[in-house]
Amino acid sequence: MVGNDEGKAKLALWLKKWKPGGRAALLVGPPGTGKTTTVHLVADDMGVQLVELNASDARTKDRLDKKLGEVIYSTSLLGKTMVFLDEVDGLAGRADYGAIDFIKDAVKKSENPVVMAANDPDSDQVKKLGSSVTKIEFRRADLQTVRQRLEAIARLEGVDFGPGEIEELARVANGDLRSAINALQAGIPARKDEELTASESINAFFDAIDEGAALAALKAYPGQPREKIRDLFTSVVRSGVHEERKSEALDVLSRADMLLGRMMRGKDWRLLRYLDPTLASELWRSLGDGGPKYTMDAVPWPLQLRIWNDSKRLKEIASAAGRRLAISQKGFMVEDMPFVLLLCSDGGFRESFVKSLNLDEGYGAFLAKEAARKTGR
Amino acid sequence: MPLEDLMWVEKYRPSSLEDLVDQTAVKQRLMALLVKKGQLPHLLFAGPPGSGKTSTAVIIAKQILGEHWRDYTLSLNASDERGIDVVRERIKTFARFADRREGVPYRLVILDESDEMTSDGQTALRRIMEENSEHTRFILICNYSSGIIEPLQSRCVIFRFQRYDEASVTEHLKSISKKEKLRHQGDSVFAAIYEATQGDLRQAINTLQAASASGELTVESVKAVTGAAVKGRVGAVIEAALGGDFEAARTRMVELTRVYGIPERDFLKYAYETLGSMKGFDRARAVSIFAEYDFRLVQGSQPELQLAAMLAQLARLKKEG
Numbered sequence: 001m002v003g004n005d006e007g008k009a010k011l012a013l014w015l016k017k018w019k020p021g022g023r024a025a026l027l028v029g030p031p032g033t034g035k036t037t038t039v040h041l042v043a044d045d046m047g048v049q050l051v052e053l054n055a056s057d058a059r060t061k062d063r064l065d066k067k068l069g070e071v072i073y074s075t076s077l078l079g080k081t082m083v084f085l086d087e088v089d090g091l092a093g094r095a096d097y098g099a100i101d102f103i104k105d106a107v108k109k110s111e112n113p114v115v116m117a118a119n120d121p122d123s124d125q126v127k128k129l130g131s132s133v134t135k136i137e138f139r140r141a142d143l144q145t146v147r148q149r150l151e152a153i154a155r156l157e158g159v160d161f162g163p164g165e166i167e168e169l170a171r172v173a174n175g176d177l178r179s180a181i182n183a184l185q186a187g188i189p190a191r192k193d194e195e196l197t198a199s200e201s202i203n204a205f206f207d208a209i210d211e212g213a214a215l216a217a218l219k220a221y222p223g224q225p226r227e228k229i230r231d232l233f234t235s236v237v238r239s240g241v242h243e244e245r246k247s248e249a250l251d252v253l254s255r256a257d258m259l260l261g262r263m264m265r266g267k268d269w270r271l272l273r274y275l276d277p278t279l280a281s282e283l284w285r286s287l288g289d290g291g292p293k294y295t296m297d298a299v300p301w302p303l304q305l306r307i308w309n310d311s312k313r314l315k316e317i318a319s320a321a322g323r324r325l326a327i328s329q330k331g332f333m334v335e336d337m338p339f340v341l342l343l344c345s346d347g348g349f350r351e352s353f354v355k356s357l358n359l360d361e362g363y364g365a366f367l368a369k370e371a372a373r374k375t376g377r
Numbered sequence: 378m379p380l381e382d383l384m385w386v387e388k389y390r391p392s393s394l395e396d397l398v399d400q401t402a403v404k405q406r407l408m409a410l411l412v413k414k415g416q417l418p419h420l421l422f423a424g425p426p427g428s429g430k431t432s433t434a435v436i437i438a439k440q441i442l443g444e445h446w447r448d449y450t451l452s453l454n455a456s457d458e459r460g461i462d463v464v465r466e467r468i469k470t471f472a473r474f475a476d477r478r479e480g481v482p483y484r485l486v487i488l489d490e491s492d493e494m495t496s497d498g499q500t501a502l503r504r505i506m507e508e509n510s511e512h513t514r515f516i517l518i519c520n521y522s523s524g525i526i527e528p529l530q531s532r533c534v535i536f537r538f539q540r541y542d543e544a545s546v547t548e549h550l551k552s553i554s555k556k557e558k559l560r561h562q563g564d565s566v567f568a569a570i571y572e573a574t575q576g577d578l579r580q581a582i583n584t585l586q587a588a589s590a591s592g593e594l595t596v597e598s599v600k601a602v603t604g605a606a607v608k609g610r611v612g613a614v615i616e617a618a619l620g621g622d623f624e625a626a627r628t629r630m631v632e633l634t635r636v637y638g639i640p641e642r643d644f645l646k647y648a649y650e651t652l653g654s655m656k657g658f659d660r661a662r663a664v665s666i667f668a669e670y671d672f673r674l675v676q677g678s679q680p681e682l683q684l685a686a687m688l689a690q691l692a693r694l695k696k697e698g
Contacts, residue, residue: 226678233682243623247689254673254686261678298681299631307635315638324380325387326435326447328454328489333638335426336386338606339583343590349383356380 004034010136011042015082015113024107024114026088026129028121029138032176035117038138039084052084085116089123100128107132140175149177150184159184196220199294202231206291208284215280225275226264229257231294232283239292248286252279313366320357344371385586386579389553390432397429397436398578399545403536407433410534414441415482419506419515421491421530423522424538427577433538434487434516442481452487455517461498464488465505472509484513491517492524493642499526506532540576547571549578550585554594559585561594569596573603580606607633611644612651618688619658621695626688631681641680645671645687658694666690 007027014025027035043050085103107114116133118126141149147170154161161169161184173180196204196217204217221228236249256279263271297304314337315329321340322332344350344367354364381387391397394404410417420437422430438446451471453464468486486509494502503526506515515533519525522535547567554561570588574580584606588598603609610633618626633639639647649667652660670687677683 229682230679233679233685237627237685243689244693247623247686247693250682250686250689254670254677254683257677257679257682258673261676264678298685299628303628303632303636306632311636311638314636318638321380322452323447325384326438326450326452326487327431328452330454330638330640331431331452331489334607334640334643335579336384336583337637338610339587339602340384342587342602342605346590349590352378352383353380356378356383 004029004038004138004141007034007136007138008038008042011038011115012046014134014136015042015046015048015115018113020111021108022113023132023134024103024110024116024129025136026126026133027115027117027136027138028126029119030140030176031119032173032178032180033138033140034177035138036086039115039117043082043084046080048080048082050082050084052086081112083110083112083114085114087118088116088129089118089120089125100125104129104132141177142175143170146170146173146175146177146180150180153181153184195222198222198227198231202235202294205232205280205284206235206287206293211280211284214284215276218276218280225260225272229253229260229279231296232279233257234298235292235295236287237298238295241287241292245286245288249283252282252286256283310366310370313363314370317357317359317363317367320359324357341367341370341373344368384583385553385557386582389549389556389582391429391436392439394433394436397433398549399541400429400433400538403429403433403538406536407437411437411440417441417514419517419533421517421519421522421525421533421535422538423519423525423535425520425540425576427574427579427581428538428540429578430518430538431487431489433536434485434518437516438485438487442485445481446485449481449484450487451484452489454489455491455494455498455502461494461501465501468505468509468513472513485516486513487516487518489518490520491529492519492521496526499529503529503532541578542576543568543571546574546576546578546581550581553582553585554589557589559589559594560592561589562596565596566594566599569599573599573606607637607639607643608647608651611639611647612654614688615648615651615691616655618691619655619663619695621692623689623692626692627685630684630688634681634684641674641684644684645674662694663691666694 007029011025011027027038029035040050042048088100088103103114103116116129120126121135121137147166150166150170154166169180169183173183198221201217201221204220205214208214208217218228221231223231233250233253236246236253239246241249256275259271259275259278263269299307314333318332318337319329321336322329325332327335340353344353347368350364350367350371354361354367394408397404417437420434422433424430438450442449451468453467455461455464471486472484488502491499491502506529517525517529517533522530522537547564550567550570566588570581570584574584584599584602585594587602587605588594591598604613610629614626614629614633617629630644634641634644645667649671652663652667666687670683670690673686674680674683
């Protein structure tokens, strides 16, 4: 083991001292810092059997219950058992509904030690676990350590790398030892794709001379896939591209977004590899020459301002009125607001309405403006 | 003037089950249930919009919780765009913090549009109901009980509300007109309101009030109001799209969804409803575009993108002639 010896020692100590009712251990640190390896090593060293689940298993409460119930609530005849839940910060949203609460509860009642690992110390899941766990931090390995380790492996494997190349590998890996070793094994310098800014990447995509260049531009996009699709969408929709081409391009984007939606719901990230190639071939081709330019806003500026300001005020009004009338904010917004805005062109109604909801005078002026819009006066 | 008098839908909202228009079967069964307040089960109200579901829920709240009913009633929309977790948090907080008074047997959560939730969301809701069952009763409101998962249905007593027919709506509107001393053109006005609102009594009363605001209630004033209501405005977007003006359609769609807070799924629902009254396009193609994008809207992650793409497809119908 390289680096993080401290983490290993802490985990071993925790396991030695652990008694039923004690806290679970939570290893927190960036990818490739040896969390999973450490758990396996400690388990081996101490002759403990591991029962392991990671983010590739769907971990709803029911499934956790089924898989882990037995191990957690009973003592094993075959010696000591430790439960290992890897990537708990991957537990998210609806698919893993109730999982964190279930885990907290299980930790309290467990007859066997539970150890967990997570990447992000600020994730909701880690926060939710709170004081039910003992945290053990794992840090990125420093440049020196990674370089030495890579050199040792290169020697062992008899691969020839120039010192400059190993240095570069170590630097690019940024403390992620696992990715550095993978890159070393692949025999290619692990150059992370060069990142561009959002506008550079999107413009390079539209200006690409062939599909290959379009793909490279997309890969260099700095943000999340969702933002990438959004940026492509706003740029296409605001462009002067011919209507027919535009509707084709929007169809491609709509399908890409559907793919993304499925991925997000199922946490099926391996589908991500199809996203950029699909966009590069279909979207790039549908647009043809003289494509759009990067545009951030989907709508003209005055409407954008209304989205920011007016929508908030309308929601506040709907929320106040809805509370008063025992209907939901959305219900008032859809069913009643249009009529109220019409009625607000009458000063008397407007004044009484604002007063009856205890809103300040600014809302009166706002409603007058909205009413004028509605009635087209 | 309090809000309850300012808006006619509230002013003329029934204050007891006897006052509720029609819905005889619902009334009888509910009255029987309300004899033993403490033993009230969870309720599920199914029926078309504006058929008295929310009004009935409020009547029950008043009857059981008394004059402070507002403090012990939480009205939420189950399809809240921010997700079931927000709904759960609000119910939790509500169940935890509102202390009870003497004579208040439990708190009441009125959950609108329960059938618009995904089945995952409904499963979560089932847990929420269980977690809070001790001091909280739920009234779930939906359009179709078939959209509610079996385990939720089995936890509730189901009441089916019927769509109001033209005679009932007209009679009710006429009685309001009399009390408000409206000048109107006669039956043609009420026929026009019914035509536009299709048995939705809440919309009908709102239309009546807005259309008579200028003094005289006429078929024209009714039409002007109908065009400004959500369905009318969504219809205008679809008309623009079918007319080939994609950009105008799209910006109006964004205004409706992002400024006026019409959820994208409601937009699509209303849009499809208005399609029936429009002419001069390939209807079969349009319907299949709607079906496709309804699916994509649910599957995708960016509803605004999906609706824009749909409008672009509709606009193309025109070009293809």
